[in-house]
Amino acid sequence: MMVETITLGKALNHGLRRALENDSKVVIMGEDVGKLGGVFRITDGLQKDFGEDRVIDSPLAEAGIVGTAVGLAIRGYRPVCEIQFDGFVFPAYNQIVAQVAKMYYRSMGKVRIPIVIRIPYGGGIGAVEHHSESPEAYFAHTAGLKVVTCANPTDAYVMIQQAIASDDPVVFFEPKRRYWEKGEVDLDIDLAGAYPLHASRVAREGTDATVIAYGPMVRVALDAATAAAEDGRNLEVIDLRTLSPLDLDPVYASIRKTGRAVVVHEAPGNLGLGSEIAARITEECFYSLEAPVLRVTGYDTPYPASRVEEEYLPDLDRVLDAVDRSFGW
Amino acid sequence: MANGESEVGADAPAGGFVQLLTPEGERIDSVTTADGATYSVDFTDDEYRELYKDLVTVRRLDAEATALQRQGELGIWASLLGQEAAQVGSGRALRPQDMAFPTYREHGVLYTRGIDPIMPFGLFRGVDQGGWDANKYKFNGYTIVIGSQTLHATGYAMGVTMDGKTGSPDGEAVIAYFGDGATSQGEVNESFVWAGVFNAPMVFFCQNNQYAISEPLERQTRIPLYRRADGFGFPGIRIDGNDVLATFAVTRAALDNARNGQGPTLIEAYTYRMGAHTSSDDPTRYRIASEVESWKAKDPISRMKAFLTKQQLADDTFFGEVDDAARTLALDLRERVLAMPDPQPVSMFDHVYPNGSPEVDAQRKQFADYQASFEGSAH
Ligand SMILES: Cc1ncc(C[n+]2csc(CCOP(=O)(O)OP(=O)(O)O)c2C)c(N)n1
Numbered sequence: 284m285m286v287e288t289i290t291l292g293k294a295l296n297h298g299l300r301r302a303l304e305n306d307s308k309v310v311i312m313g314e315d316v317g318k319l320g321g322v323f324r325i326t327d328g329l330q331k332d333f334g335e336d337r338v339i340d341s342p343l344a345e346a347g348i349v350g351t352a353v354g355l356a357i358r359g360y361r362p363v364c365e366i367q368f369d370g371f372v373f374p375a376y377n378q379i380v381a382q383v384a385k386m387y388y389r390s391m392g393k394v395r396i397p398i399v400i401r402i403p404y405g406g407g408i409g410a411v412e413h414h415s416e417s418p419e420a421y422f423a424h425t426a427g428l429k430v431v432t433c434a435n436p437t438d439a440y441v442m443i444q445q446a447i448a449s450d451d452p453v454v455f456f457e458p459k460r461r462y463w464e465k466g467e468v469d470l471d472i473d474l475a476g477a478y479p480l481h482a483s484r485v486a487r488e489g490t491d492a493t494v495i496a497y498g499p500m501v502r503v504a505l506d507a508a509t510a511a512a513e514d515g516r517n518l519e520v521i522d523l524r525t526l527s528p529l530d531l532d533p534v535y536a537s538i539r540k541t542g543r544a545v546v547v548h549e550a551p552g553n554l555g556l557g558s559e560i561a562a563r564i565t566e567e568c569f570y571s572l573e574a575p576v577l578r579v580t581g582y583d584t585p586y587p588a589s590r591v592e593e594e595y596l597p598d599l600d601r602v603l604d605a606v607d608r609s610f611g612w
Numbered sequence: 613m614a615n616g617e618s619e620v621g622a623d624a625p626a627g628g629f630v631q632l633l634t635p636e637g638e639r640i641d642s643v644t645t646a647d648g649a650t651y652s653v654d655f656t657d658d659e660y661r662e663l664y665k666d667l668v669t670v671r672r673l674d675a676e677a678t679a680l681q682r683q684g685e686l687g688i689w690a691s692l693l694g695q696e697a698a699q700v701g702s703g704r705a706l707r708p709q710d711m712a713f714p715t716y717r718e719h720g721v722l723y724t725r726g727i728d729p730i731m732p733f734g735l736f737r738g739v740d741q742g743g744w745d746a747n748k749y750k751f752n753g754y755t756i757v758i759g760s761q762t763l764h765a766t767g768y769a770m771g772v773t774m775d776g777k778t779g780s781p782d783g784e785a786v787i788a789y790f791g792d793g794a795t796s797q798g799e800v801n802e803s804f805v806w807a808g809v810f811n812a813p814m815v816f817f818c819q820n821n822q823y824a825i826s827e828p829l830e831r832q833t834r835i836p837l838y839r840r841a842d843g844f845g846f847p848g849i850r851i852d853g854n855d856v857l858a859t860f861a862v863t864r865a866a867l868d869n870a871r872n873g874q875g876p877t878l879i880e881a882y883t884y885r886m887g888a889h890t891s892s893d894d895p896t897r898y899r900i901a902s903e904v905e906s907w908k909a910k911d912p913i914s915r916m917k918a919f920l921t922k923q924q925l926a927d928d929t930f931f932g933e934v935d936d937a938a939r940t941l942a943l944d945l946r947e948r949v950l951a952m953p954d955p956q957p958v959s960m961f962d963h964v965y966p967n968g969s970p971e972v973d974a975q976r977k978q979f980a981d982y983q984a985s986f987e988g989s990a991h
Contacts, residue, residue: 314825315825315827319825319826319898322892340831341831342827342832343793343794343797343824344797347796371758374799410688411687412735412741412756413757582960582972583975584975588734588741590737590739590954591959591960594957594983604982
């Protein structure tokens with residue numbers, strides 16, 4: 284077992300490397316992914332080792348990146364597309380929701396397009412507009428796409444490989460502000476035996492209330508749980524990992540135990556993932572609930588100027604405040 | 613030039629470009645291109661000196677911004693170092709009634725439009741969104757998503773036509789700025805289609821600074837960019853983008869053609885980004901020092917200085933005064949940037965909808981109450 288302590292970004296890099304090694308049909312394409320190694324260096328060194336045909340510096344054209352990936356996939360390749368930042372996915376949006384999502388359905392199961400679209404997303408890095416957005420709901424709303432996000436280095440390493448190996452088109456959201464956070468990763472982990480791509484997971488066990496989070500907010504939820512424990516409240520934290528399909532059975536089981544639920548995400552609340560989760564919890568766990576399902580989200584404004592993003596983003600205090608409100612019911 | 617080769621200087625790319633001032637500061641009187649157009653400038657001594665002053669000022673302000681970024685006062689900065697002539701020349705070629713649509717790097721054009729140079733700093737410092745009055749200054753907001761503004765410019769230009777404001781020398785024209793990388797975007801190509809089909813009074817001004825972050829020009833095209841115009845049915849022309857005179861002459865002519873009803877032109881300003889893409893970039897990963905050195909010899913400011921000296925239009929006293937004035941302006945800018953206050957957190961709810969929204973208003977109140985709940989605590 285080769286266990287290393289590495290950052291989430293490096294874990295993705297290792298995962299991509301292993302995917303390139305294991306399957307000659309895997310190709311990486313995107314802006315600046317080659318020589319530069321991507322603006323976040325997630326593809327660092329890969330072009331040097333696998334060549335310009337496997338790690339392709341693309342023209343500056345997102346519709347082109349995803350649209351040509353469709354063709355490559357039809358041809359038998361497994362393209363991994365990098366979109367440089369969340370706010371730049373929209374030129375490719377037509378290709379993703381109108382083409383990528385529907386190819387399998389439209390061909391009545393005859394054409395598979397195993398594409399992975401990697402998107403660094405979310406705020407907290409002090410960037411200018413279009414560099415801090417959380418557009419996951421747009422994609423989760425579209426049937427035919429799988430949408431996942433990782434929250435720690437091990438999941439990053441495993442999930443990126445699982446996504447590439449999957450025959451589904453996967454939109455893979457990477458929590459960019461967690462790129463630099465470290466954790467232990469078993470680089471020899473057997474993918475088949477690893478935790479499945481389309482499953483959520485209890486990240487911390489607790490008995491008093493359930494906090495549901497994903498991607499960059501899992502850390503915030505865990506920190507809130509630690510803080511709450513000092514006040515004698517024992518929070519359970521669930522890391523969703525998969526946003527479409529949602530894997531809510533562990534969530535229901537948790538709420539049957541705790542009776543309280545708080546959903547946390549950075550994206551605006553209006554019609555966000557939290558709304559769907561709250562609705563489903565209400566349908567499934569109505570008689571177990573001691574309080575309404577509460578949401579802690581970004582506000583329904585465009586992502587604000589970076590000097591106020593700390594106020595925009597859900598933080599530990601807002602999560603604890605929601606937990607308090609739940610207990611105040 | 614719509615077809616054929618143009619003036620080829622020793623420093624010109626294959627296919628040539630229009631140049632009126634050599635890197636050594638020699639003045640070329642006029643250039644006639646293969647399609648018969650002749651380009652020249654007819655400046656007074658004062659106007660030459662003013663152009664020089666613009667170049668120096670814009671470079672100095674940019675240097676100050678780069679320093680501010682390094683000191684942690686700006687989140688990021690997109691420097692225009694090396695592109696001063698392309699921006700000042702084209703910006704000064706605009707007439708007051710013309711409208712410009714920039715990217716995020718057009719601080720020099722912004723300056724020529726008479727906008728307070730502090731305006732973009734809110735965006736880069738992270739305290740606001742930029743927010744100057746686009747209609748008042750005829751200079752739209754910065755656009756970060758690559759290429760989007762070219763369609764806005766084209767639509768605006770179509771509006772100019774619909775308003776009957778073309779077809780005369782005092783008509784209006786529109787200019788859209790973008791980079792070499794942007795020419796790969798679908799939206800830029802769609803704007804070419806629209807501008808061509810609707811004969812919009814448009815000038816597409818591409819600053820080919822040779823790189824899109826790390827990717828060299830060859831990653832975007834296999835023909836010179838100005839020749840793209842051919843396929844869309846309007847003229848394309850390449851200029852020495854480090855030559856403020858050629859930039860002025862060709863842009864002025866293209867804008868005048870547009871305002872007179874002759875439709876769009878694509879101008880490729882052949883230039884070089886001397887610094888990093890932005891302050892977050894590491895250019896040593898993808899380009900070699902000797903390339904940067906060779907472009908230094910083509911510097912837009914030193915050639916103008918050589919010209920002014922040779923022509924005895926300016927002396928050391930003048931150059932010293934220009935430097936001093938630029939420094940004063942830069943230091944004033946620095947002070948004002950440092951004094952820019954952080955926004956009130958509740959300001960994030962401003963300007964979401966012109967007439968408000970019950971939901972956003974409710975969230976604002978909820979947010980304010982929540983903030984107030986911390987008052988007096990250690991938060
Ligand atoms: C649609 C979109 N994709 C990606 C980016 C990220 N990005 C910002 S600038 C840039 C390179 C732009 O190059 P170019 O158009 O040549 O202009 P330059 O910055 O060199 O002036 C990239 C890839 C973006 N802003 N918008």
